[in-house]
Structures are given as C-alpha cells and as structure tokens.
Amino acid sequence: MTTYARAHTNIALIKYWGKANRKLMLPATSSISLTLNDFYTDTAVTFDPSLNDDRFMLNGEEQNPVAVSRFLDRVRHLGKISTYAQVTSLNHVPTAAGLASSASAFAALATAASRAAGLNLSPTELSRLARRGSGSATRSIFGGAVIWHRGHDDASSFAEPLAIQPSLPLRMLVVTVSAEKKAVSSRKGMANTVATSPYYDAWVASNESLIEPMITALAEDDLALIGKLTELSSMRMHAAIMAEEPPFTYFLPETLRAWQLVQEQRALGIPAFATMDAGPNVKILTTEPYVDILLTALRPVFGDRILSTRLGPDASIITKEQFDDTKSAIASQG
Amino acid sequence: MTTYARAHTNIALIKYWGKANRKLMLPATSSISLTLNDFYTDTAVTFDPSLNDDRFMLNGEEQNPVAVSRFLDRVRHLGKISTYAQVTSLNHVPTAAGLASSASAFAALATAASRAAGLNLSPTELSRLARRGSGSATRSIFGGAVIWHRGHDDASSFAEPLAIQPSLPLRMLVVTVSAEKKAVSSRKGMANTVATSPYYDAWVASNESLIEPMITALAEDDLALIGKLTELSSMRMHAAIMAEEPPFTYFLPETLRAWQLVQEQRALGIPAFATMDAGPNVKILTTEPYVDILLTALRPVFGDRILSTRLGPDASIITKEQFDDTKSAIASQG
Numbered sequence: 001m002t003t004y005a006r007a008h009t010n011i012a013l014i015k016y017w018g019k020a021n022r023k024l025m026l027p028a029t030s031s032i033s034l035t036l037n038d039f040y041t042d043t044a045v046t047f048d049p050s051l052n053d054d055r056f057m058l059n060g061e062e063q064n065p066v067a068v069s070r071f072l073d074r075v076r077h078l079g080k081i082s083t084y085a086q087v088t089s090l091n092h093v094p095t096a097a098g099l100a101s102s103a104s105a106f107a108a109l110a111t112a113a114s115r116a117a118g119l120n121l122s123p124t125e126l127s128r129l130a131r132r133g134s135g136s137a138t139r140s141i142f143g144g145a146v147i148w149h150r151g152h153d154d155a156s157s158f159a160e161p162l163a164i165q166p167s168l169p170l171r172m173l174v175v176t177v178s179a180e181k182k183a184v185s186s187r188k189g190m191a192n193t194v195a196t197s198p199y200y201d202a203w204v205a206s207n208e209s210l211i212e213p214m215i216t217a218l219a220e221d222d223l224a225l226i227g228k229l230t231e232l233s234s235m236r237m238h239a240a241i242m243a244e245e246p247p248f249t250y251f252l253p254e255t256l257r258a259w260q261l262v263q264e265q266r267a268l269g270i271p272a273f274a275t276m277d278a279g280p281n282v283k284i285l286t287t288e289p290y291v292d293i294l295l296t297a298l299r300p301v302f303g304d305r306i307l308s309t310r311l312g313p314d315a316s317i318i319t320k321e322q323f324d325d326t327k328s329a330i331a332s333q334g
Numbered sequence: 335m336t337t338y339a340r341a342h343t344n345i346a347l348i349k350y351w352g353k354a355n356r357k358l359m360l361p362a363t364s365s366i367s368l369t370l371n372d373f374y375t376d377t378a379v380t381f382d383p384s385l386n387d388d389r390f391m392l393n394g395e396e397q398n399p400v401a402v403s404r405f406l407d408r409v410r411h412l413g414k415i416s417t418y419a420q421v422t423s424l425n426h427v428p429t430a431a432g433l434a435s436s437a438s439a440f441a442a443l444a445t446a447a448s449r450a451a452g453l454n455l456s457p458t459e460l461s462r463l464a465r466r467g468s469g470s471a472t473r474s475i476f477g478g479a480v481i482w483h484r485g486h487d488d489a490s491s492f493a494e495p496l497a498i499q500p501s502l503p504l505r506m507l508v509v510t511v512s513a514e515k516k517a518v519s520s521r522k523g524m525a526n527t528v529a530t531s532p533y534y535d536a537w538v539a540s541n542e543s544l545i546e547p548m549i550t551a552l553a554e555d556d557l558a559l560i561g562k563l564t565e566l567s568s569m570r571m572h573a574a575i576m577a578e579e580p581p582f583t584y585f586l587p588e589t590l591r592a593w594q595l596v597q598e599q600r601a602l603g604i605p606a607f608a609t610m611d612a613g614p615n616v617k618i619l620t621t622e623p624y625v626d627i628l629l630t631a632l633r634p635v636f637g638d639r640i641l642s643t644r645l646g647p648d649a650s651i652i653t654k655e656q657f658d659d660t661k662s663a664i665a666s667q668g
Contacts, residue, residue: 198540199533199573206532206577228580235581239533239573243540246562247569253587253594260587 002046003116004323007107007140007315009039009099011172011275011283013230014210015237016135016148017203018194025131026157028194029207030150032214033139034285036172037312041104042326044088045112051084058089059330071106071133072113078129079117087113090326094307094333099174099281102186106133107140111315126315127158143313145218147211164219166226169288169310175298176305177254177280184248186278189241196245203240207233223287227273230285234275250279257301258282265297336380337450338657341441341474341649343373343433345506345609345617347564348544349571350469350482351537352528359465360491362528363541364484366548367473368619370506371646375438376660378422379446385418392423393664405440405467406447412463413451421447424660428641428667433508433615436520440467441474445649460649461492469520477647479552481545498553500560503622503644509632510639511588511614518582520612523575530579537574541567557621561607564619568609575612584613591635592616599631 016031054072056065068087076082087109091101110130114121121129123141127148130137139146139159145166151157184192194200210229217225242249255276262274262284272294273285286294291308298306350365388406390399402421410416421443425435444464448455455463457475461482464471473480473493479500485491518526528534544563551559576583589610596608596618606628607619620628625642632640 198536198570199577202532202536231581232579236532236577239576239581242573242576243533243570245566247565247573249590251590253590256583256585256587256590 003112004044004318005108005112006042006318007104008035008312009104010035010139014233017237018190027150028204030211031148033146035143035312036309038309039093041108042090042323043108043112045116046086047083054084056087075113079119102134103136103140106137107315141315166218168221173284174307175258175282182279197240197243199240199243230273252280255280337446338378338652339442339445340376340652341438342369342646343438344369344473348567351571352524361484362538364545365482369477369646370643372643373427375442376424376657377442377446379450380420381417388418390421409447436468437470437474440471441649475649500552502555507618508641509592509616516613531574531577533574533577564607586614589614
C-alpha cells in the first residue's frame with residue numbers, strides 16, 4: 001500500500017544557523033518561520049518486501065537514495081520493520097525559484113513514511129522525526145507561524161505553531177537571484193561558521209534574544225517590529241558567515257541590489273523587509289496590499305524571477321488524486 | 335610666511351574601526367597600514383595676524399573651516415599662539431578614485447601647521463597630533479608599512495613604521511565602485527557599530543589578534559599570509575558593521591563583483607587580496623609582477639576606474655614649487 005503526504009517549505013524569520021549537537025540535529029538557537037503555501041513537496045512511500053534496497057525517484061528521475069535511506073532507517077527502527085521502500089517525490093517548487101526544498105522534502109517524507117510504516121505519530125513526534133532529516137524540516141510539519149524550540153535533547157527539540165498566530169495577511173515574495181545549486185551546503189556552511197567565525201557565540205546570543213520579541217510582534221500584528229526583527233536575524237546570520245576563515249558570503253551582487261530596492265521601497269513608506277537564507281536569493285516579507293507595488297518596483301531589475309505566496313498549511317496525508325494532480329502540474333511546467 | 339607640507343593616504347591592512355575614547359581619538363584596536371605613493375594632500379598654512387577667523391580653501395574652493403579650525407586650536411595651544419590661519423589644501427587624488435582623503439589631509443595639516451606655528455615636533459609627536467584630526471591620519475605621517483599602537487592615553491597612541499619593512503614590491507589597485515561621498519561617515523559609522531553591533535567585542539579581540547601575525551608576515555615577505563590576514567580583517571570589519579541595528583553595509587553590488595573577480599584570479603594562482611574600507615570601493619593588494627594581469631581581468635567590468643600605486647614616503651615639508659606643481663597637475667586634470 002502506498003501512503004501519500006504533502007509538506008510546504010518554510011522561511012525562517014528568526015534564523016537557524018549552527019548546530020549544538022550534530023548527531024541529534026539539535027540547533028544552537030530556537031527559530032521562528034512562516035510556512036509558504038505555494039512551494040511544497042508531495043511524497044509517496046511504499047514499503048515493498050520485494051525490494052532489495054531503498055529506491056528514490058524525484059520529479060521522475062532516479063536519485064541516489066543514501067540520505068533518504070538513512071532517514072528511513074530511523075522510521076524502520078521506530079516502526080520495528082525492516083522492509084525496503086520505494087520513495088517517489090514531487091517538488092512543486094518552480095525551478096526558477098532557487099528555493100532549497102529540504103524542509104518540505106523531509107517533512108513530507110517523515111509524514112508519509114511514518115504512516116506507511118504503521119506508526120501513528122503525534123505532530124510533535126513527527127516534527128522531531130523530520131528534524132533528523134533536515135533541521136528546517138522540523139518546522140514544515142506545521143502551517144502558519146511556527147517556532148522550533150531548540151531543546152536540549154531529542155525529546156525537547158521540536159516545532160509547534162505559535163499559540164497566537166498573526167492575523168495580518170502576510171505575503172512572501174521570493175526573488176530569484178540565482179537558481180543554481182548553492183556552492184556550499186547549509187550543513188557544511190553551518191559547521192564552518194561554528195568552527196571559525198569569531199562572531200558565532202554573539203550570533204547565538206543575539207538571535208536567541210530575538211525569539212521572545214518576535215513571538216510578541218507576531219501576536220500583536222506589529223508589522224514594523226516583525227520586519228525589523230526579521231532583518232536583524234538574517235543580516236546577523238550573514239555577518240557571522242562573512243567573518244569566517246576564509247571570509248565567505250552567500251550574497252551575489254544582485255542580492256545587494258534586491259536589498260537596496262527593499263530599502264528604497266521602505267523609504268517610500270511600503271512595509272517590505274528582506275531576509276536571505278544560506279543562498280543568494282532574497283525573500284521579501286510584506287502584506288497583501290503591497291504585493292503589486294513591490295512587484296512593480298522589482299520587475300525592472302528581476303523580470304519574472306519573482307514569486308509571491310501567502311502562508312501555507314500543516315503537512316498532511318493526501319490522496320493519490322492530489323499527488324497525481326501535482327505530477328500533472330509539474331509536467332505541464334516542464 | 336607660508337609653510338607647505340605633503341602627506342600620502344594610507345590603506346589599512348589590519349583595520350581601525352571603533353574608538354576606545356572619542357575625545358582623545360584613541361582606537362579600540364591597533365592597526366597596520368600601507369602608505370600609498372600616488373594619492374596625497376599638499377597643504378599650505380599661513381598664520382596671519384590680519385585675519386579675523388580661520389579660512390580654508392580646498393582645490394581652489396572656499397570651505398567651511400570648522401573641522402580645520404578645531405584642529406588649529408590644538409596647534410595654537412601647543413605653539414602658544416592665538417593667530418588665525420589661512421589653510422590652502424590640494425587633494426592630489428583623482429576624483430574618480432572615490433578615496434577618502436581625511437588621512438592625508440590631517441597628516442599634511444598637522445605637518446604644515448605645527449611647523450608654521452613655530453613647533454618642531456618629532457615624528458611621534460606629529461603622529462599624535464594628526465590623530466586628533468582623523469584616526470587614520472596618525473598613520474599617514476609615515477611611509478611604507480606602518481603600525482598605529484592603540485595606546486591607552488594621548489601619549490601612548492601613535493604610529494610608527496614597522497621595524498622590519500617588507501621588501502616585496504607591494505602594489506595596491508584601487509577599484510572605484512562609486513566616487514560619491516559616502517552616505518555614512520566613518521565617525522558615525524564607527525559609533526553605531528560600537529553601540530549596536532553584538533559582534534563588536536569579538537571584532538576587537540579578533541582584529542587585535544591579527545596584529546602580531548601581520549608584523550611577522552610583512553617582515554618575512556609572506557605574501558599569502560599578508561593577504562589572508564588582510565582579507566580577514568576587512569571582512570570581519572564589514573561583518574561587524576552588517577550586524578548593526580538597523581543592519582547596514584557599505585558594500586554595493588559592484589563591491590561584491592570586484593571581490594568575486596579577486597577570488598577568481600586567486601583560484602588561477604594570482605596573488606591578489608581584497609580589502610574594503612568604510613565605503614564601497616575595493617582595494618586589491620598584490621605585487622608588481624601581477625598588476626597587468628589583474629588590470630586585464632578587471633577592466634572588462636570596471637574600465638578605467640582602476641588605479642595602481644606603489645608604497646609612498648613619509649609626510650614632509652615641501653617647497654612652494656612642489657606645491658605649485660601639484661596645483662598645476664590638478665588643474666590639468668580639469
């Protein structure tokens with residue numbers, strides 16, 4: 001029997017950068033994210049006794065199954081099974097978006113594989129499981145505004161939706177500066193920051209100090225403060241990275257150009273706030289009434305490399321029909 | 335009687351960013367610089383009993399004399415005079431270079447005004463005096479490779495040439511990303527970093543730890559290590575700035591483009607190292623044999639906005655003829 005699940009990508013407003021425990025994937029700081037409606041991964045999992053190894057198909061192409069297999073080992077351990085699985089994933093992220101998909105990918109895999117293995121995990125347990133695949137996947141188990149409590153062991157490090165969700169019509173614009181696979185993976189990048197940046201300890205302390213203010217700002221729909229805290233967390237993460245040995249930045253020239261445009265719009269009174277993850281692309285936080293104004297300002301420089309999305313829902317089990325619809329949607333893009 | 339002096343700009347390899355004492359202009363860290371031959375300020379000072387106020391001409395145009403006057407007050411105090419002065423300065427820095435000139439300006443003013451006031455200061459005393467006008471002017475009293483000891487009071491904070499000078503044919507390329515006056519002055523920028531960057535203390539500790547290795551690297555002509563330390567100090571300064579509240583960077587998109595080109599050249603085996611001060615322009619440290627190769631690589635992007643210079647000499651008293659030659663040179667540039 002095949003189990004299907006869908007999980008959405010998320011963008012951290014208060015960032016996660018650096019692990020306190022690499023084996024357990026415990027982060028050095030808590031983080032707060034928004035789950036995005038328009039970018040998601042659908043994953044089908046079939047535990048099949050006739051298989052001699054795990055198999056992994058992504059958007060119709062056979063992939064090296066090592067990372068998926070390692071994750072499935074954990075699911076098999078929890079489910080007390082030893083069967084290999086066929087995993088079939090569809091990334092519904094426009095290739096031009098240059099968005100990393102590991103958050104939605106491992107959240108969907110955790111959701112589908114645990115159910116397929118006969119487990120009936122709580123959302124918290126799912127979040128802990130997804131964490132072992134990719135840190136940010138922890139947060140993609142939930143929709144809306146989500147906090148990942150850093151915790152101090154496997155049991156205490158998990159995400160949950162914020163108790164008071166913002167009622168603002170939040171929107172995220174994704175400006176694709178480069179759709180290329182990034183030169184330094186987040187895993188390696190984090191490790192190098194921890195090992196060589198003299199600013200790492202101060203980054204941890206500063207970022208952690210933004211958590212409580214952000215919870216309050218989101219609960220109070222204080223857009224200016226949400227935006228201010230978002231930019232502080234992002235830029236301090238990139239500053240901690242820039243201070244590495246040797247110095248390094250994920251920023252490309254166009255990253256700065258997009259940041260400049262955001263600042264220019266803000267000087268005109270438009271609420272727009274930039275945040276960059278471990279890559280050159282710029283995500284712009286705003287609210288619905290300002291989306292068109294921002295698109296108009298950005299298009300002369302970035303053309304159609306800008307996507308806009310509202311907040312998305314929880315990861316969930318879906319039907320074969322929904323999965324097939326995604327397959328058709330991706331095929332028609334191609 | 336008019337006294338004429340010339341002083342050259344300098345570029346810090348180990349940066350100065352942030353004051354420990356604003357009144358005395360004591361820096362938070364020591365710094366190491368190279369004095370540049372091709373960019374300098376000539377300044378003429380005449381203490382004239384017929385004047386009712388200080389007057390300041392720069393490149394033929396009357397200027398607000400406030401900063402010059404404040405500096406002259408200190409000279410008058412040391413010289414026990416009360417006469418006002420006519421100050422006439424010529425900045426021999428191509429306008430396209432986008433180079434700040436406060437280092438050469440206050441070093442030249444200190445040299446000319448102290449002599450004109452009847453003082454006969456030692457180079458160390460001159461360096462301490464220049465410091466009161468602009469921190470980096472402290473270093474422009476000396477040629478070659480210079481260290482500014484941060485010190486702990488007015489007497490102990492001064493520059494001097496490194497005891498063992500590099501014998502490498504060092505060259506600095508100045509890539510002008512923008513010739514506009516910078517939006518945030520160094521003085522304000524430093525103060526904001528000290529006040530709001532959570533990375534400031536770590537910046538001070540990290541930068542100070544690069545001083546002794548740089549002295550050794552320069553003495554041993556270890557170009558790779560000189561370059562590595564140069565980039566670490568620069569990028570960590572800019573990272574400390576980026577972490578400010580609100581986040582800020584002096585970098586423009588083309589700043590990153592120039593840094594990328596330097597990294598590309600280095601990957602090809604060319605010794606080239608980037609350093610940026612409190613502005614968007616990129617200075618590239620290399621040695622004489624590689625200047626043409628680098629110019630060839632940079633020109634497709636930056637055209638003729640690239641200047642190259644070797645290391646320059648001490649600040650010194652010059653003749654009226656030398657001063658007049660500079661005036662002609664500037665006039666002919668148009």
